[in-house]
Amino acid sequence: MSGPRTWRGKVFIGVSLDGYIARSDGGIEWLSDPPDDPGHVPGHRGPNPPAGYEDFMVTVDHLVIGRGTYEKVLTFGFWPYGAKQVVVLSTTLARDHDERVAVARNLPEVLGVLDDGAAKGVYVDGGRVIQEFLRADLIDELIISIAPVLLGGGLPLFGRLASDMRLTHKGTSTSDTGMTSIRYIVTR
Numbered sequence: 001m002s003g004p005r006t007w008r009g010k011v012f013i014g015v016s017l018d019g020y021i022a023r024s025d026g027g028i029e030w031l032s033d034p035p036d037d038p039g040h041v042p043g044h045r046g047p048n049p050p051a052g053y054e055d056f057m058v059t060v061d062h063l064v065i066g067r068g069t070y071e072k073v074l075t076f077g078f079w080p081y082g083a084k085q086v087v088v089l090s091t092t093l094a095r096d097h098d099e100r101v102a103v104a105r106n107l108p109e110v111l112g113v114l115d116d117g118a119a120k121g122v123y124v125d126g127g128r129v130i131q132e133f134l135r136a137d138l139i140d141e142l143i144i145s146i147a148p149v150l151l152g153g154g155l156p157l158f159g160r161l162a163s164d165m166r167l168t169h170k171g172t173s174t175s176d177t178g179m180t181s182i183r184y185i186v187t188r
Helices: 053-058 067-074 107-116 127-135
Strands: 008-016 020-022 062-066 085-089 101-104 121-125 141-147 167-174 180-186
Touching: 008 053, 008 127, 062 067, 062 107, 062 127, 067 085, 067 127, 085 107, 101 107, 121 127
Parallel strands: 008 121, 008 141, 062 085, 062 121, 085 101
Antiparallel strands: 008 020, 141 180, 167 180
């Protein structure tokens, strides 16, 4: 990156109550198909509720995802990102693997793509990619939706950091399915 960062790094992700974004095999059915449980408290939007997915996507022009997330998206049967610039962080994918994505081998390459593309809002997705961006102090906002399930193991959202990272709570909402969405801003 040639100068000061001109974009905001943003996370929008679902996790189990115990902090996993997927099962060890990558399964996310627990997130996309919650059980119908009429016993949940009715959902509510608190003050300053976090954006839903569609509203969140309007705020980003680039996405950075890991190879595992990219491969999971390919199983959806449709491309959910439209014409947004997608960067896949991977050491194994061929650079010309998919015309819809740019493949970067490491974080400096990703930052070069974002700089060259005049990025403003960057959606960072995938456990390892989010962890790497957090360690490099490249995340400004997190919207985390917590599913009412304990998996007991899987792929964790968070990993080691060099020091504490303070967050400012900006809003919370709940859904009728028991999901709790929380928005944080990273305090610097």
